[in-house]
Amino acid sequence: MRIPSHIGIIPDGNRRWAVSKGMTKEKGYTEGLNPGLVLFKLCQGIGVKEITYYGFTTDNTKRPSEQRKAFTHACIDAVNMLSKEDASLLVVGNTNSSMFPKELLPYTNRKTFGNGSMKVNFLVNYGWEWDLNNLKLADKSKRNIHNNIKSNDVSRVDLIIRWGGRRRLSGFLPVQSIYADFYVIDDYWPDFKTDHFFQALKWYNEQDITLGG
Amino acid sequence: MRIPSHIGIIPDGNRRWAVSKGMTKEKGYTEGLNPGLVLFKLCQGIGVKEITYYGFTTDNTKRPSEQRKAFTHACIDAVNMLSKEDASLLVVGNTNSSMFPKELLPYTNRKTFGNGSMKVNFLVNYGWEWDLNNLKLADKSKRNIHNNIKSNDVSRVDLIIRWGGRRRLSGFLPVQSIYADFYVIDDYWPDFKTDHFFQALKWYNEQDITLGG
Structure with missing residues (x-):
C-alpha cells in the first residue's frame, strides 16, 4: 500500500457536534483532543513521515470570545500532549498578535521530543495571507515559492483529510496543498473513528x- | 436558490475518455469544446457573473508534444468560440514562454464581445508559481495578496466543479480558491451532461x- 508522506488534518465539526448533543458550541473543542492523539499514533504506526493539524486560523479568531478561548485552550492542550510523544514538533502561525497563545511560543522553533521520528506541525493563529505575505520580502530573482513563505518548514502535503463534511480548504496551507488529494469525511471530528483514517488511506492508494x- | 457568483471549471478526463474509446490520448481534447459552450450557456442562463475555465498549465506542457499540440489547439478553438458569445473575455497565463499560443495574445487584455454580460476567464499556460511570483514585486507595506498576483483580474471563486473524478486542485488559482467549495464529478469531461451542472448547483445551495x- 502506498502511504502518504505528509498528511494534513482538518478537524472540523466540533461546534456542530456540541450542538447536536445539546451543548453550547464551545464545548465541542475538548472532545477533539483524544482523536488527535489516536490519529497521531495511527500515522506513527504505518510510517507517515509528517502530519499537520489545522488548529485555528486568524479568520477563526473573529468568532465569539467563549469559542475563541475554548479552541485556543484545546490547541495548547493538544500541543502539550503531543510533546509527550516521539515527535519533531513545530507550531506555525502569526506570533505578532495577541491571539497567539504565549504558552505555545517555545514551540515556534522545531523541537524534538522522544526519538522525534515524525514531523508534527500544528497551525495556530495561522493565516494564509500571513503565510504568503512573506513572498513580498523575497529575492525577486529567485523563482521558488515554497522556500519563501512563512510556513517553509512544512512540506508539500500528499493527502488532506477533512472531517465534518465541508469540501473546501478554508485557507489550509495553499502552497503545500496545490497538488494534494482531498478526502472528506462527513462525520464530525469528535466522532472520529480509526476506520475513517483507513478509508482515506485506501482511497489515496487508488489515486494516481x-x-x- | 443561491447561485454562485464565480464558478471555476476543471475539465479533466479528456485523455482517459479517449483511451476508453480506443483512441490515442490526444484525441480527447476536441471533444471538450462543445461541453464548454453548453456550460457557458447554462451559466449565462441562471445569472452566474463569472466563470473560469482551466485550459492548460505550465505543468501540463511537459506532456508528449502530440498531446501538448492537441490541448493548445483546443484552447485556441475554445477561446475563439467564446468570443462569438456575449462575454467579457480574458486569457490568463504566462505569455513569456514559447508554450503560450500567439493566437491568444489579443485576449490577454480583457475584451468585451456582444453585450459582455458575463466575465469569462480562460487559463492558458497558467502556472501557480508564475501567478504567486508576482508577490515578490509588490509593495511590502501593503497586506493585500489578491491585488498583487498576476491573476488579479480573476475574482474569488465560489464553486469549483471538477470532472474526471480527481479530488485535487492541481494548481488551479490557489489564492482565489482559498474558500471555494469543491464539487467533483466522476464522469470524464467529454461525457458532460447538463445534469452534472445542476447536481453541483444543488449541492452548493446546501453549503454554508x-x-x-
Missing part, C-alpha cells in the same frame, strides 16, 4: 500522483 | 458560506 503533469 | 470564519 501526477503533480499537475 | 463562512469564508473561513
Whole structure:
C-alpha cells in the first residue's frame, strides 16, 4: 500500500457536534483532543513521515470570545500532549498578535521530543495571507515559492483529510496543498473513528500522483 | 436558490475518455469544446457573473508534444468560440514562454464581445508559481495578496466543479480558491451532461458560506 508522506488534518465539526448533543458550541473543542492523539499514533504506526493539524486560523479568531478561548485552550492542550510523544514538533502561525497563545511560543522553533521520528506541525493563529505575505520580502530573482513563505518548514502535503463534511480548504496551507488529494469525511471530528483514517488511506492508494503533469 | 457568483471549471478526463474509446490520448481534447459552450450557456442562463475555465498549465506542457499540440489547439478553438458569445473575455497565463499560443495574445487584455454580460476567464499556460511570483514585486507595506498576483483580474471563486473524478486542485488559482467549495464529478469531461451542472448547483445551495470564519 502506498502511504502518504505528509498528511494534513482538518478537524472540523466540533461546534456542530456540541450542538447536536445539546451543548453550547464551545464545548465541542475538548472532545477533539483524544482523536488527535489516536490519529497521531495511527500515522506513527504505518510510517507517515509528517502530519499537520489545522488548529485555528486568524479568520477563526473573529468568532465569539467563549469559542475563541475554548479552541485556543484545546490547541495548547493538544500541543502539550503531543510533546509527550516521539515527535519533531513545530507550531506555525502569526506570533505578532495577541491571539497567539504565549504558552505555545517555545514551540515556534522545531523541537524534538522522544526519538522525534515524525514531523508534527500544528497551525495556530495561522493565516494564509500571513503565510504568503512573506513572498513580498523575497529575492525577486529567485523563482521558488515554497522556500519563501512563512510556513517553509512544512512540506508539500500528499493527502488532506477533512472531517465534518465541508469540501473546501478554508485557507489550509495553499502552497503545500496545490497538488494534494482531498478526502472528506462527513462525520464530525469528535466522532472520529480509526476506520475513517483507513478509508482515506485506501482511497489515496487508488489515486494516481501526477503533480499537475 | 443561491447561485454562485464565480464558478471555476476543471475539465479533466479528456485523455482517459479517449483511451476508453480506443483512441490515442490526444484525441480527447476536441471533444471538450462543445461541453464548454453548453456550460457557458447554462451559466449565462441562471445569472452566474463569472466563470473560469482551466485550459492548460505550465505543468501540463511537459506532456508528449502530440498531446501538448492537441490541448493548445483546443484552447485556441475554445477561446475563439467564446468570443462569438456575449462575454467579457480574458486569457490568463504566462505569455513569456514559447508554450503560450500567439493566437491568444489579443485576449490577454480583457475584451468585451456582444453585450459582455458575463466575465469569462480562460487559463492558458497558467502556472501557480508564475501567478504567486508576482508577490515578490509588490509593495511590502501593503497586506493585500489578491491585488498583487498576476491573476488579479480573476475574482474569488465560489464553486469549483471538477470532472474526471480527481479530488485535487492541481494548481488551479490557489489564492482565489482559498474558500471555494469543491464539487467533483466522476464522469470524464467529454461525457458532460447538463445534469452534472445542476447536481453541483444543488449541492452548493446546501453549503454554508463562512469564508473561513
